[in-house]
Amino acid sequence: MRELARMLASRLNLNSLTRHEAGPFCVDAVYRDLDLTVARQIERQPFSAVYAYEDGALESFRVAKSKGVTCLYDLPIGYWRAAQCLLAAEIERWPEWAATMPGFRDSEAKLARKDEELQLADQIYVASQFTRRTLEDYPGTLANVEVIPYGFPSVGPPRDYVDLQSRKLKLLFVGGLSQRKGIADVFAVADTLSDQVELTVVGRGDVQGCSALESALKRHHWIPSLPHDQVLQTMREHDVLLFPSLFEGFGLVITEAMSQGTPVITTDRTAGPDVMTAGEDGWIVSAGDTSALQQAVENILNDPDQLARFGENARQTAMKRPWAVYGQEMASSVKEMLKASDERREGTGGFRLDRGGCVE
Structure with missing residues (x-):
């Protein structure tokens, strides 16, 4: 019931009820309530x-x-x-x-x-x-x-990779709109290479609370939210997923994109080194290094044929480790x-x- 109340309060923008740590229906309150319930069960059984x-x-x-x-x-x-x-x-x-x-x-x-x-x-x-x-x-x-x-999620069918001779490189970011996810680095690279790339951003964040974020989103294609199946389809429609996170426990979007044949540029502070082989089915750069992220994108622009190779390798990698x-x-x-x-x-x-x- 407390979790239902939290979800309802969030939908109705009743922020005082979900205020960080203090609100009666904040995430912390939900977790503590569940924890106490489990503790009582351990006492009895x-x-x-x-x-x-x-x-x-x-x-x-x-x-x-x-x-x-x-x-x-x-x-x-x-x-x-x-x-x-x-x-x-x-x-x-x-x-x-x-x-x-x-x-x-x-x-x-x-x-x-x-x-x-x-x-x-x-x-x-x-x-x-x-x-x-x-x-x-x-x-x-x-x-x-x-x-x-x-x-990895269920692997999609082989996809087509359209050459870049007559179009821009299609970059995608999926995740919370936070600099913990490296979103500022993504915008910096996309703005610098705007003549050669186009960026789509899928995710939510405190847009009005950050003028830099609000301004950046206006310059690019922003989709606040999508159902999961449409997220996977959007990944298939883009050339590369950028996920330059600064602090990540795993990064499920990495495995999701790879399962759809979309190669990923991520950092050494994600699960990238655990689930991909850099230089074969994706690219790993140092976290917090905007120039390294840009160089990885420029490397693709200079050798676009590698997209198909890396993408299919990523899909093959995903086949080897299903959730089971x-x-x-x-x-x-x-x-x-x-x-x-x-x-x-x-x-x-x-x-x-x-x-x-x-x-x-």
């Missing part, structure tokens, strides 16, 4: 383990620990201390885009809850090597961190984790909590 996500695990894990129940933690995005460090530099680089990065609004209490959740976890799951590296900033001892990349593979790998890992926990309780084996350095 025997369980082997509890699997929970960041910001919704604390009370469940506290009760689970008191009952010897294994705590499995899913961290879907990088660790908050690393985010503050990396994105603070981004605010200095693009001060006019600072309004699009509200992550710095989290209270000390919320950040402390995040740290306690991590501390209580017996196993931590992340979807990219980058997310695992961010946990090196945790100021203490952590459980084992395992990387299991997400799967992710499910199988996760299930196998959880099974092994529970087996180790049983051995520990029976005294026939051991379970060791590694230091944060295990992320290496």
